[in-house]
Amino acid sequence: MPVYSHSQLSTYEQCPLKYKLRYRDRIKREVTGIEAFLGSRVHETLRKCYDDAMHGMVNTPMDLLACYNELWEKNWHDEIVITREDMTREDYRALGRAMLGTYHQRYAPFNSDATISTEMKLTFSLTGDDNYRLIGFIDRLSRTRDGIHQIHDYKTSSYLPGQEEIDNDRQLGLYHIGIKERWPDIKKINLIWHYLAFDKELVSHRSDEDISRLVHNTIDLIDEIKAASDFPPRESALCAWCEYSDLCPLRKHLSTAAV
Numbered sequence: 559m560p561v562y563s564h565s566q567l568s569t570y571e572q573c574p575l576k577y578k579l580r581y582r583d584r585i586k587r588e589v590t591g592i593e594a595f596l597g598s599r600v601h602e603t604l605r606k607c608y609d610d611a612m613h614g615m616v617n618t619p620m621d622l623l624a625c626y627n628e629l630w631e632k633n634w635h636d637e638i639v640i641t642r643e644d645m646t647r648e649d650y651r652a653l654g655r656a657m658l659g660t661y662h663q664r665y666a667p668f669n670s671d672a673t674i675s676t677e678m679k680l681t682f683s684l685t686g687d688d689n690y691r692l693i694g695f696i697d698r699l700s701r702t703r704d705g706i707h708q709i710h711d712y713k714t715s716s717y718l719p720g721q722e723e724i725d726n727d728r729q730l731g732l733y734h735i736g737i738k739e740r741w742p743d744i745k746k747i748n749l750i751w752h753y754l755a756f757d758k759e760l761v762s763h764r765s766d767e768d769i770s771r772l773v774h775n776t777i778d779l780i781d782e783i784k785a786a787s788d789f790p791p792r793e794s795a796l797c798a799w800c801e802y803s804d805l806c807p808l809r810k811h812l813s814t815a816a817v
């Protein structure tokens with residue numbers, strides 16, 4: 559039975575053809591947008607920061623930046639794409655540095671809650687059987703002194719959503735389900751998004767009704783994907799970052815070289 563992730567479901571909603579090429583045909587591409595590259599390096603740096611904190615070591619701002627720079631250099635490759643003409647590689651690198659600097663200023667010594675796990679793999683079922691299984695990775699799971707569990711998610715995008723949007727966010731809602739499946743006794747869960755470019759923390763909760771609706775909607779979407787035989791391209795602003803434009807009937811004329 560297939561196991562779905564939030565990013566698979568989102569890819570299908572964004573563009574069925576892209577979903578098919580990436581997840582059904584499994585066509586691998588080395589191309590990465592620099593925004594995703596930057597996000598990965600910031601996530602890895604914060605992971606190390608909290609792993610160290612779990613062992614009593616508090617990273618200084620210089621420790622964070624040294625880690626980030628090392629990860630940046632180690633992972634950089636020629637297939638990283640910069641689509642914005644007004645931005646350079648070093649501009650993006652500086653954005654990540656600034657995010658980590660403000661994060662450190664706000665959260666050091668990183669003990670406002672106790673970290674349980676970083677990059678925690680979660681597999682769970684929406685129906686208690688193998689028909690609707692999901693997988694996800696929680697950036698950081700923690701517990702407050704009051705016993706509240708907190709699912710943290712780091713965002714490096716330049717877009718800041720409103721409260722209504724995060725109250726309807728599927729990804730952390732699904733993680734809420736996964737955590738409750740693993741530890742049914744947990745009473746309260748905070749969903750927390752860290753919008754690093756804005757130094758902004760957004761918090762949301764899910765009621766039992768919210769969770770029922772989410773399960774229902776996600777099952778409907780998985781059923782639609784399972785039954786799909788036609789995967790039409792769906793053009794949007796996100797096409798600029800699509801790694802399959804050379805295979806896309808709507809965009810291949812714009813593709814300068816096969817990737």
Ligand code: SF4
Nearest residue numbers: 573791792797800806
């Ligand atoms: S270029 Fe756009 S329309 Fe074409 S496959 Fe990619 S996301 Fe879909």
